[in-house]
Amino acid sequence: MFIPFHIAWKEIRGYFSSWIAYVLCAGWLLLSGLTFVSLLGAAAQGAPFSLVPLYQNLIIVFLFLTPLLTMRLLAEERATGTLELLFTSPLTPWQVTMGKWLGALAFCAVLLLLTLHFPFFVFQYGTLDAGPVWGSTIALICLAAAFCAFGVFCSSLCDSQIVAGFLTFGGLLLSWMLAWPAATAPDNRLAAVAAQFSVFAHFARMLGGAIDTQDLIFFASLSFFFLFATTRVLESRQWK
Amino acid sequence: MIEVEGLSKIYGASHAVEEVSFAAGEGEIVGFLGPNGAGKTTTMRILSCFMAPSSGSARIAGFDILENSLEVRRSIGYLPENAPLYDEMSVRDYLNYVAVLRGVPKSQRAIRLEAALDAGQLEHRADTLIRKLSKGYRQRVGIAQAIIHDPPVLILDEPSSGLDPRQRAETRHFIKSQAPQRTVLLSTHILPDVQETCSRVIVINAGRVVAQDAVENLAAKASGLNLVLARPTPDASEKLSRVAGVSAVRREPNGAFSLDLTGENDAREEIARMCVAENWGLLELSRRRANLEEVFLKLTTSD
Incomplete structure (x- = not known):
């Protein structure tokens, strides 16, 4: 098996051998369940039913959850000295970075699997508009990929998990806020440029079910950029 | 097996290691001796490719540490000062994971795992979580991970620090038993360990090699x-x-x-x-x- 998969598998087992996986899954199910129930309540009042607001809410959950998932990935290795094990083994920085990223991303995929019963219920007891469900699922995976890449990068910078977590959270929050000026000042060019860099603007477009290559490339390049930056940080360790 | 030439590591204005040169032949156990902060760990980290030297070169098993870094890392087993362990894993899972990282082929993994458990006398603790092991056992797991891929060169950074006298004797016994098949570079400041296990000693102080000779010759000279x-x-x-x-x-x-x-x-x-x-x-x-x-x-x- 490909080395990054082994590293990713070790990370996933790590999540599930501590409380973090169970707490995150429980929180995730509770929040998504509450949102779903309130959507059903709104539909009972006569509003048109759509699952899109559910996925819109999940992005906020991701904002809080990603730092918790990624903060320990490399910072802990640095703090406990196991980074020495990784880099005295015949591994390249890419293998290590990819392994860590895939581990966090796979956990996000598990969380997404846990929300599959919502569209299933809708399909069973009503009419399901499949487009937005597919669009939102792909959008959430893209979003998780970019968030995790940023989280891995922040985790590679320091040996304190708390600092790595805050860095990740701050960065993601900032990326959300980049879309705000464009909403209040639609004519401002700078605001429009800033909005292009906001993960959430791209995410919102995909939610509706319209998958544009522009958005896919945005998420892919964002993920690649931070993974590449992580490998550079890891390599620079050698020269310090 | 180990050839080091003019190795230096500079941090800003201070030299952690300065023009260090030495060699170790096949099957030799070489003691690396020096006070704390003399540059032992830095030298070992450079040899294990964890750090790059500021200048100078080194070859391990015929491979250059800068040009063939992956080959060098395949040829060495390294135990850092603090054994690099994952507390949440069991001993068996951990050693298996290290075997994968060090590139042990799948067909040999089970055999190497048993050999490593045996070398560390860990068979009865194989399924214990590392978190629950005592310092002595943790160190044994550290030694087991260093030899899991059957490397020709072993680099051990203070393998017996923090161990009780019986565990130290066991560690010495283990190191001596490695002699014919592996070249061992052993850093320590526990002198009886050196006297008993090493055929040759390199003394390093303030980043420089101040003496290197057989143990008895060093004593005779002084x-x-x-x-x-x-x-x-x-x-x-x-x-x-x-x-x-x-x-x-x-x-x-x-x-x-x-x-x-x-x-x-x-x-x-x-x-x-x-x-x-x-x-x-x-x-x-x-x-x-x-x-x-x-x-x-x-x-x-x-x-």
Whole structure:
């Protein structure tokens, strides 16, 4: 098996051998369940039913959850000295970075699997508009990929998990806020440029079910950029 | 197996390691000795490719540490000062994971795992979580991970620090048992460990190699003579220092002299003859055998 998969598998087992996986899954199910129930309540009042607001809410959950998932990935290795094990083994920085990223991303995929019963219920007891469900699922995976890449990068910078977590959270929050000026000042060019860099603007477009290559490339390049930056940080360790 | 040439590591203005050169042949156990902060760990980290040197080069098993870093890492087993362990894994899972990282083929993994468990005497703890192991057992897991891929070179950074005397003896026994198949570079400041296990010692102080030789030669070089005379003349020191084989003479109170020898020939006969000829009244002439501790202190104390 490909080395990054082994590293990713070790990370996933790590999540599930501590409380973090169970707490995150429980929180995730509770929040998504509450949102779903309130959507059903709104539909009972006569509003048109759509699952899109559910996925819109999940992005906020991701904002809080990603730092918790990624903060320990490399910072802990640095703090406990196991980074020495990784880099005295015949591994390249890419293998290590990819392994860590895939581990966090796979956990996000598990969380997404846990929300599959919502569209299933809708399909069973009503009419399901499949487009937005597919669009939102792909959008959430893209979003998780970019968030995790940023989280891995922040985790590679320091040996304190708390600092790595805050860095990740701050960065993601900032990326959300980049879309705000464009909403209040639609004519401002700078605001429009800033909005292009906001993960959430791209995410919102995909939610509706319209998958544009522009958005896919945005998420892919964002993920690649931070993974590449992580490998550079890891390599620079050698020269310090 | 290990060839190091002019290795330096500079941090800003300070030299952690300066122009370090040494070599270790196949199957040799070499002790790397020095006070804390002398540059032992830095040198070992460079050899294990964790850090890059500022200048100089090193080859391990024929591979250059900068040009063939992956090959070098495949050829060494490295135990850092603090064993690099994942607390949440069991011993077996951990060793299996390390085997994967070190590139042990799947078909050999089970065999290597058993061999590593055996070498660390860990069979009965294989399914215990590492978090629950005592310091001694953690160190054994560290040793087991270093040999899991059957490397020709072992680099051990203070493998017996923090262990009790029995565990230290076991570690020494383990290191000695590696000798024919593997080259071992062992850093420590526990001198009896060196005396018992190493065929050769490299002494490093303030980033520089200050001595490298077989343990007994080092001790011989630092040994000397004690001489007590009843009527030494004022020029006695000078005359004694001219005897072949004497490198230094120190005059002490009450007619006592302390002589350092170069180690090449025994100067005792010539000194006795001189004492009689000069009528100094020879009261005592004895050999002073230095132990490794004295050699170590002498080499690493700068005055």
